[in-house]
Amino acid sequence: MNLIREIWQSIVRRDPLSTDKGKSELVFLNVWLHIHPAKVKKENLRFKYTFYLGFITFFLFVILLTTGIALMCYYRPFPPQAYQDMKDLEFVVYMGPFLRAMHRWAAHGMVVCVFLHMCRVFYTASYKKPRQFNWVVGVLLLLLTLGLSFTGYLLPWDQLAYWAITVGTNIGSYAPIIGGQVREILLGGHTVGEAALLRFYVLHVAILPSALILLTIVHFWRIRKDGGLSRPTWKLKPNQPEALVTIGAPAQVEPLRTVAASKDKTYGLMEVVTGKPIFETIEADEEEDAVFSYPYAFFREAIALMVTVTGIMAISLFFHAPLEQLANPAKTPNPAKAPWYFLGLQELVSHSALLGGVVAPALMVLALLAIPYFDRNPSRRPTDRKWAIWLFTIFVVVNLVLIVIGTFFRGPGWAFVPPWVHVVAGAE
Amino acid sequence: MNRRAFLGWGAAGFVALCSGVAVSLAAVVRYLVPSVFYEPPQSFKIGDPADFPFGPPTFLPDEKIFVFRDREKGFAVASAVCTHLGCTVAYFQSDQRFHCPCHGSVFGPNGTVQHGPAPRALNWFEITQARDGQLLVDKDKVVPPSYRLMV
Ligand code: HEM
Ligand code: FES
Numbered sequence: 325m326n327l328i329r330e331i332w333q334s335i336v337r338r339d340p341l342s343t344d345k346g347k348s349e350l351v352f353l354n355v356w357l358h359i360h361p362a363k364v365k366k367e368n369l370r371f372k373y374t375f376y377l378g379f380i381t382f383f384l385f386v387i388l389l390t391t392g393i394a395l396m397c398y399y400r401p402f403p404p405q406a407y408q409d410m411k412d413l414e415f416v417v418y419m420g421p422f423l424r425a426m427h428r429w430a431a432h433g434m435v436v437c438v439f440l441h442m443c444r445v446f447y448t449a450s451y452k453k454p455r456q457f458n459w460v461v462g463v464l465l466l467l468l469t470l471g472l473s474f475t476g477y478l479l480p481w482d483q484l485a486y487w488a489i490t491v492g493t494n495i496g497s498y499a500p501i502i503g504g505q506v507r508e509i510l511l512g513g514h515t516v517g518e519a520a521l522l523r524f525y526v527l528h529v530a531i532l533p534s535a536l537i538l539l540t541i542v543h544f545w546r547i548r549k550d551g552g553l554s555r556p557t558w559k560l561k562p563n564q565p566e567a568l569v570t571i572g573a574p575a576q577v578e579p580l581r582t583v584a585a586s587k588d589k590t591y592g593l594m595e596v597v598t599g600k601p602i603f604e605t606i607e608a609d610e611e612e613d614a615v616f617s618y619p620y621a622f623f624r625e626a627i628a629l630m631v632t633v634t635g636i637m638a639i640s641l642f643f644h645a646p647l648e649q650l651a652n653p654a655k656t657p658n659p660a661k662a663p664w665y666f667l668g669l670q671e672l673v674s675h676s677a678l679l680g681g682v683v684a685p686a687l688m689v690l691a692l693l694a695i696p697y698f699d700r701n702p703s704r705r706p707t708d709r710k711w712a713i714w715l716f717t718i719f720v721v722v723n724l725v726l727i728v729i730g731t732f733f734r735g736p737g738w739a740f741v742p743p744w745v746h747v748v749a750g751a752e
Numbered sequence: 753m754n755r756r757a758f759l760g761w762g763a764a765g766f767v768a769l770c771s772g773v774a775v776s777l778a779a780v781v782r783y784l785v786p787s788v789f790y791e792p793p794q795s796f797k798i799g800d801p802a803d804f805p806f807g808p809p810t811f812l813p814d815e816k817i818f819v820f821r822d823r824e825k826g827f828a829v830a831s832a833v834c835t836h837l838g839c840t841v842a843y844f845q846s847d848q849r850f851h852c853p854c855h856g857s858v859f860g861p862n863g864t865v866q867h868g869p870a871p872r873a874l875n876w877f878e879i880t881q882a883r884d885g886q887l888l889v890d891k892d893k894v895v896p897p898s899y900r901l902m903v
Pocket of ligand 2: 834838839855869
């Protein structure tokens with residue numbers, strides 16, 4: 325008995341969790357948990373502030389990694405075997421359809437959640453100082469998520485895959501000057517073929533996931549270094565009296581600057597240098613609205629994890645991932661549609677390939693990246709930022725409307741067909 | 753080493769480092785551009801003239817071309833690849849036009865855009881008769897729609 329206790333102690337090396345010291349040590353002696361602070365703000369645990377969307381996105385990504393690695397055991401990235409392997413997964417492999425469905429629905433879910441997460445970050449104005457850069461990291465994560473979905477779309481090598489990628493990569497070739505070359509490098513050829521499938525596979529299972537993992541680490545690290553999650557500062561009781569903090573000053577030297585202490589918490593070089601931390605500090609009297617991460621934050625995150633996993637599993641039990649006929653370069657299905665999250669783009673492209681396919685998306689990405697530097701209004705209070713909220717809402721609504729039109733209102737020949745009108749498939 | 757020499761060598765080293773990085777990046781990009789394409793040849797034989805009927809064009813799915821044969825005017829070959837985003841167009845005998853299923857582009861009998869987002873007319877390719885009498889199409893040679901081969 326004593327030996328078992330000794331072994332356990334040698335692993336965890338912390339005081340019992342009934343003590344405050346033990347609760348702190350659980351977090352900062354553990355390499356996986358120490359991305360959390362030992363204590364978190366109560367407001368940050370509130371479901372209605374974050375909806376835990378960032379966590380859900382992350383957990384969906386974990387599901388994608390595990391199911392993806394499982395699928396790799398049966399998948400060969402060259403035509404037509406790729407398609408046969410899909411059929412095998414559907415009909416022969418034990419639990420194959422379930423794994424495929426989980427991977428597919430988690431991928432769709434991740435696109436949805438990453439977008440909603442971005443919206444919540446915008447509406448809570450959490451991209452403002454000092455979190456500007458983490459917003460930029462976030463936009464890159466959004467692009468990587470879309471890139472992963474897009475490259476994954478080709479892998480089944482069915483009609484849907486083939487034509488979505490043909491159309492999608494041709495959009496890129498409208499980019500001035502480099503468009504054609506970029507497409508050639510991406511496809512490893514002039515048409516979607518063997519070389520393209522292999523390259524998309526490499527992007528999908530190696531390059532993009534690694535990039536996403538690296539950036540996610542940066543994203544999480546920056547949340548800590550930016551002082552934890554943002555809070556609705558205007559709702560907090562005012563600091564009595566406005567405390568002053570010195571910046572960049574070793575003990576006895578003149579301070580560089582003296583500023584009012586903020587209510588946001590930030591970690592600086594507390595233990596390495598004397599003097600106050602670099603950015604913002606926490607007031608002692610604020611400690612009362614913080615609680616230990618264990619169990620309060622961990623418990624909630626564990627719930628989010630379980631809801632995400634069981635949700636995806638439940639959906640995958642009832643809905644299968646679609647698989648169409650083998651890719652046939654000679655016959656374009658009518659209508660040929662890109663993945664749904666690109667249907668807004670395809671709708672624009674159906675009006676003008678250059679404006680809709682290159683200029684508009686490029687401007688959108690640039691605008692997203694520029695938001696934290698362009699929006700100079702320091703307030704996070706919704707009533708102070710009516711303009712920002714209106715503009716962003718218009719952006720969101722326009723995107724949604726375009727996607728809905730592309731998904732539900734476009735029939736054969738991209739003609740406008742409301743979903744309640746029945747069109748005989750293949751009628752020409 | 754004096755200050756001047758130090759700065760000189762330092763600058764030279766920095767320039768060398770930057771060029772090294774630039775050359776490596778260029779090499780990576782070049783590596784990704786295939787030197788050999790294992791794709792079907794652009795110039796190929798499609799069979800004897802007698803294989804092709806008069807009237808509606810023959811669609812060759814692998815080559816993505818339409819072969820037209822007219823009693824008076826002879827042979828002509830049109831591309832079936834939509835100039836918008838590369839979907840395969842279909843030829844409707846009913847209205848003698850090409851229809852693209854993807855975004856609704858419509859091309860007239862001689863390939864010009866009549867409707868939809870396509871930016872250019874469909875391509876017409878050179879068709880000749882090889883020594884053995886077979887028809888030879890070269891997709892690298894784009895010809896005006898009036899081009900005809902009489903056999
Ligand atoms: C793979 C994609 C992403 C993952 C896994 C991820 C994950 C997270 C997590 C776990 C949090 C903690 C709070 C929460 O759950 O809301 C967070 C916060 C944050 N995220 Fe993301 N995120 C992603 C994409 C994005 C995107 C697209 C943006 C914006 C363009 C963004 C900007 C931010 C910012 C600024 C914060 C700090 C919010 C605050 O302080 O309140 N992230 N992210
Ligand atoms: S690809 Fe033909 S209309 Fe878009």
